[in-house]
Structures are given as structure tokens and as C-alpha cells.
Amino acid sequence: MGDDLLGHIVAQSNLYAHQHCAAKPDSYLARQQWTPLDVPEFLKFWALTMLMGIIKKPSIRSYWSSSPICSTPIYPQSMSRRRYENILRFMHFSDNSLCPPREHPQFDRLYKIRPLITHFAARFAEAYTPGRNICVDESLMKYKGRLGFKQYIPSKRSRYGVKVYKLCDSESGYTQAFRVYEGKDSSLDPPGCPEHMGTSGKIVWDLLFPLMNKGYHLYLDNFYTSVPLFKLLYCFDTAACGTVRKNRVGFPAQLVHTRLKRRETSALRQEELLAVKYRDKKDVYLLSTIHTERSVEVSVRGRAERIRKPVCIKDYNR
Incomplete structure (x- = not known):
């Protein structure tokens, strides 16, 4: 992640915490008085979160256990459990007050993570030049929570999740471009694509256009x-x-x-x-x-x- 994206996440997380505390001044989280988050602290939080994928434990609280059998000293040495949980609770990427309502023509199902998608789509294209042979196919990111456009594809390893259309380099498998599937009622109007082209053709055109x-x-x-x-x-x-x-x-x-x-x-x-x-x-x-x-x-x-x-x-x- 670049410094611009980190600064954006920190700013939006602080904004969301203040919005929550202003809307619910009597809540437990508001009474704790949110301490503003900065980039170095967020990087600590992010490193601890990534480490949880390597060190498997049954719950977040167990990472701060003081038991000699279960303790992992890096966690309490980096930040308190309460602070970690508060950052996790308020981590945000977009201003909720600016989100178009569901009935609005510009409503975006991915509004809350749109800055992340935009950032990584640009960086993927900049970081690598694919070889001559490229391919377009779909991938499934595992997700079993409640989501209106969650897919079930029995042929995929995850079976349940979020479908992503991807343009990849055939030799290395590198993802050059991607588009998240938002439901069959979502509009797709890539630049320069003829109107008569079907949905599958528009997906290819959108990914391949650059x-x-x-x-x-x-x-x-x-x-x-x-x-x-x-x-x-x-x-x-x-x-x-x-x-x-x-x-x-x-x-x-x-x-x-x-x-x-x-x-x-x-x-x-x-x-x-x-x-x-x-x-x-x-x-x-x-x-x-x-x-x-x-x-x-x-x-x-x-x-x-x-x-x-x-x-x-x-x-x-x-």
C-alpha cells in the first residue's frame, strides 16, 4: 500500500470514529474517547493482523494472553488489545455521509471499499507488463457472510464467495486488471464499446481496453x-x-x-x-x-x- 492510500484509510477511520461517537454519545465506545489514529500506528495494526494469518489462534483475545503456554509477546508489546479492537471496529475507507442512497442512479454496491479497488486496479496495471499471451477468466474469493451478490460456483475451490473477472498474463498468472461482479442488474458501459455487444463481451472490452x-x-x-x-x-x-x-x-x-x-x-x-x-x-x-x-x-x-x-x-x- 502506498502512503496516499494509508493516509486515506487513517483519515477515514478517524472520521468514522468521530461520526459514531457524535451519533451515539452514550455508547461504550464513545465513553472510551477515541484517540486519533496515525499512519505508524495503523502499520503496527496491519502487521499484527497479517501475523494472525501465520500464527493461528481461536480468538483475537487469545493473542494477548499472558499464559506462558499461549502467549505471543509481540502483540502486547505493540499495542493493547482494547486499542487493536477499537481500530478494527472503526477501520473505514469511505465517508458514509456521502454514499448515494440505494434508489439513486449512481448508487454503488462497493462504495465502502471503492477507494481500495480503484487504488489496486491502478497499481496492478503499473507494476507489471504482461507477455504477449493474456487471458480473461473469473475467480472466486471465498466469502460466506451476508451479501447480495455472493455467488455459488460448484466448480471453484471456494464454491461460495465474491466473483471477480480478471485479465491475467498467461505465463506468470499475474493479474493485470480486474472487475468485481456486483450482480446481474449492475450496469456496464466501458468506453468505446458498441451498444450491441453482450454482457460477456463488455466484460472483456472493459478489462482489455488499456x-x-x-x-x-x-x-x-x-x-x-x-x-x-x-x-x-x-x-x-x-x-x-x-x-x-x-x-x-x-x-x-x-x-x-x-x-x-x-x-x-x-x-x-x-x-x-x-x-x-x-x-x-x-x-x-x-x-x-x-x-x-x-x-x-x-x-x-x-x-x-x-x-x-x-x-x-x-x-x-x-
Whole structure:
């Protein structure tokens, strides 16, 4: 975290504490008389909190235990338990008094943490330049509390949590850009994106926009892949490859109805766009503006034999 963000968190935490004490002067927390927080003390608080992820204990109070068996001296030496709990109680990132009401057109479900999202989104883009191959997919951050846009995705490791759309470097896995999913009724209007583009296309456009016209190769799964999106990205010097659902608008029906034996391939091309059908254990459909219909030999895991696969499938899997 940069000094600007730390200063913002400290200022908002102090403001929230004063607002709480003014609204509830008779409360226990107000009677304690809040001592203003500063950046060095907040860094101590943050370090102790991070350390709790390494030293596992059943409760916050147990970290300040004086028992010779359970004691961790760094905690009471750094700050009192009461002070730690007060900072935790009042840690804040946005001024509640400025939050638009729920019925307001500019209402933001993520208003309370929007400064954090904005800060890290900018820093992620500045800190690293991805390689040529990039991908867009979704990730799930584990969360089981009460939340209106919490997702259940059984295929993910966490299953319950907050869904995040991410643009990542294919080789290192570095997150270059991200967008938090706020519910299906949330509006999405990225700059320069045509109105006819669907929701999945707008997500890709929003994440990819700063990297357009730079010659990147984008890989997608079948949630995002579509003929209009690939043609549009190609106009902005961004080639793409991805698995595609066979009922997507514009995908050639002739290819869908072609019957193939196992390991056989069929392909059709329309200008820059290549459509591929490959029969493995089941039919696999791909679109690409990167590849030709060329096939290559690949090894089979656990077997000595080698088989031929379209190079677009090999690159997509890698």
C-alpha cells in the first residue's frame, strides 16, 4: 500500500470514529474517547493482523494472553488489545455521509471499499507488463457472510464467495486488471464499446481496453467467446482464441452438423476468423483469429503414443 492510500484509510477511520461517537454519545465506545489514529500506528495494526494469518489462534483475545503456554509477546508489546479492537471496529475507507442512497442512479454496491479497488486496479496495471499471451477468466474469493451478490460456483475451490473477472498474463498468472461482479442488474458501459455487444463481451472490452492496439493474443473460454467480439478485437490489433458454444450466433452450422471420428478435425475460415471442430472424447469447438487450421503432434499423458491436434487447441490448453 502506498502512503496516499494509508493516509486515506487513517483519515477515514478517524472520521468514522468521530461520526459514531457524535451519533451515539452514550455508547461504550464513545465513553472510551477515541484517540486519533496515525499512519505508524495503523502499520503496527496491519502487521499484527497479517501475523494472525501465520500464527493461528481461536480468538483475537487469545493473542494477548499472558499464559506462558499461549502467549505471543509481540502483540502486547505493540499495542493493547482494547486499542487493536477499537481500530478494527472503526477501520473505514469511505465517508458514509456521502454514499448515494440505494434508489439513486449512481448508487454503488462497493462504495465502502471503492477507494481500495480503484487504488489496486491502478497499481496492478503499473507494476507489471504482461507477455504477449493474456487471458480473461473469473475467480472466486471465498466469502460466506451476508451479501447480495455472493455467488455459488460448484466448480471453484471456494464454491461460495465474491466473483471477480480478471485479465491475467498467461505465463506468470499475474493479474493485470480486474472487475468485481456486483450482480446481474449492475450496469456496464466501458468506453468505446458498441451498444450491441453482450454482457460477456463488455466484460472483456472493459478489462482489455488499456492493452488494445498493442498486438496482444487473448485467450478466452466459451462464456466470453463470440464471433462479433473476435471480429471487433481484430480491428484493434488484438487477436483472440477461445472455446465457443456451438449455438453462438454466427458460428457456422455446417461445422456443427459435420460428423467426425475421434481425433478428426474440421475447419472453416471467413477472412481473419477460423472456426474449428475437433473430436476427442466429445466435440470441441474453437474460434481463432490467431491460428491456421494446421495440426501438430502432441504426446498423450501416461502413454507412449503421440496424436495430432489442431495447433489452436494446443496453444489454448497451454
